[in-house]
Amino acid sequence: MTLDNILEEIKRADNIVLLTHENPDGDAVGSSLAMLMILEKMGKKVDLIIPELPRVYKFLPSAEKIKKEGKNEPYDLAIAVDTATIKMLNGWANYFETAKVKIVIDHHGTNTMYGDYNYVNPDAPACAQILIQIIEYYGIEIDKETGTCILTGIITDTGGFQYQSTTPETFEFASDLLKRGVNVSDIYKKVMNTKSRANFELRKRAIDRMQFLEDGKIAITYITKKDEEETNAESGDYEGIVEEGRAIEGVEVSIFIRETSKGYKASLRSNSYLNVSDVCLMFGGGGHYHAAGCTIAQSLEQVKEKIINQVKLYLK
Numbered sequence: 001m002t003l004d005n006i007l008e009e010i011k012r013a014d015n016i017v018l019l020t021h022e023n024p025d026g027d028a029v030g031s032s033l034a035m036l037m038i039l040e041k042m043g044k045k046v047d048l049i050i051p052e053l054p055r056v057y058k059f060l061p062s063a064e065k066i067k068k069e070g071k072n073e074p075y076d077l078a079i080a081v082d083t084a085t086i087k088m089l090n091g092w093a094n095y096f097e098t099a100k101v102k103i104v105i106d107h108h109g110t111n112t113m114y115g116d117y118n119y120v121n122p123d124a125p126a127c128a129q130i131l132i133q134i135i136e137y138y139g140i141e142i143d144k145e146t147g148t149c150i151l152t153g154i155i156t157d158t159g160g161f162q163y164q165s166t167t168p169e170t171f172e173f174a175s176d177l178l179k180r181g182v183n184v185s186d187i188y189k190k191v192m193n194t195k196s197r198a199n200f201e202l203r204k205r206a207i208d209r210m211q212f213l214e215d216g217k218i219a220i221t222y223i224t225k226k227d228e229e230e231t232n233a234e235s236g237d238y239e240g241i242v243e244e245g246r247a248i249e250g251v252e253v254s255i256f257i258r259e260t261s262k263g264y265k266a267s268l269r270s271n272s273y274l275n276v277s278d279v280c281l282m283f284g285g286g287g288h289y290h291a292a293g294c295t296i297a298q299s300l301e302q303v304k305e306k307i308i309n310q311v312k313l314y315l316k
C-alpha cells in the first residue's frame with residue numbers, strides 16, 4: 001500500500017526536504033508545517049522550504065523553522081504537499097527532482113502524479129485533512145501545535161467550512177482537534193477575519209475596478225505591481241480578494257487577476273455549476289471545481305479577454 005511505502009521511505013531517509021506550491025495559501029503552509037512536526041517527532045532532519053511566507057501565517061507553530069532555500073547536495077527524500085504539478089514548486093523544483101526518492105501528498109484532481117509515490121485524494125477538501133488520515137494510520141499522536149497547523153489548512157481551504165467540498169469528516173476532525181486544545185475561534189479570526197492594512201487597501205482598489213459581464217454572471221477585477229508597491233503589500237496581502245466578486249448576488253464566476261514577475265496570475269471562483277478548473281486547465285493551470293488558477297504571460301487586456309471568453313463557453 002502507498003502509505004506503507006511512504007512510511008518505509010521516511011524511515012530510510014537521513015535528510016528530507018518539504019516543498020509546497022508558489023504563493024502558498026493556508027492549506028499549503030499549514031500542511032507543510034504539520035508534516036514538518038510529524039517528521040521531527042520521528043527523529044528526522046527536515047528542511048521546509050517556503051521562499052515567501054505570507055505574514056498572516058507567521059503565528060503558526062514552528063513557522064520560524066521555515067527556510068528560504070535548501071542544501072546544495074541532493075536530499076534522500078523530497079515530499080511535496082498540496083501541489084498539483086512539479087512546475088508549481090516555488091521555482092525550487094530542483095530539490096524535488098534531484099532527491100533520491102520523491103513523494104507527493106495532495107488533494108487536487110488535476111495532480112499529474114509526478115512522484116515515485118503519490119497519495120492523492122481529490123475528495124478531500126484540504127490537503128491538511130489528508131494528513132490527519134495519514135497521521136492516524138501511522139499511529140502518531142496529534143498534539144495541539146500540529147493540530148493548529150492542520151486546522152488552519154482545513155479552515156482556509158474550506159472557506160471557513162462554507163465550501164461545498166466540506167465533508168462530514170471535516171467537522172468530525174475539527175471537533176476532535178478542538179478536544180485536543182486547538183483554539184478554533186482564534187485560528188478562524190486570524191486567517192479569515194483579520195486583514196492587513198495593505199490587504200484592505202488592495203481590496204478597495206480591486207472593488208473600485210470590478211466589472212460585471214454577461215448579465216452579472218461574471219465579476220472581474222485586478223491589481224498591478226504598482227498597486228502592491230503603493231500599498232507596501234507583502235506576499236499574501238492579495239488573499240481573499242477574489243471572494244469579493246463571488247459574494248455578490250447573481251455572480252457565478254469571480255475572476256481576480258494579479259500582476260506577477262511571470263505574467264498575470266488569474267484566480268477563479270465559482271458559486272454553483274461552473275467548473276473553473278476546466279477553464280484554468282486551458283491555460284496550463286488547474287485546481288478544484290469551484291476554485292482554480294492559472295498564469296498567462298501576456299498583457300493584462302489579453303489575459304482578461306482570454307479568461308472571459310473561456311468562461312463564457314461554460315456559462316448557462
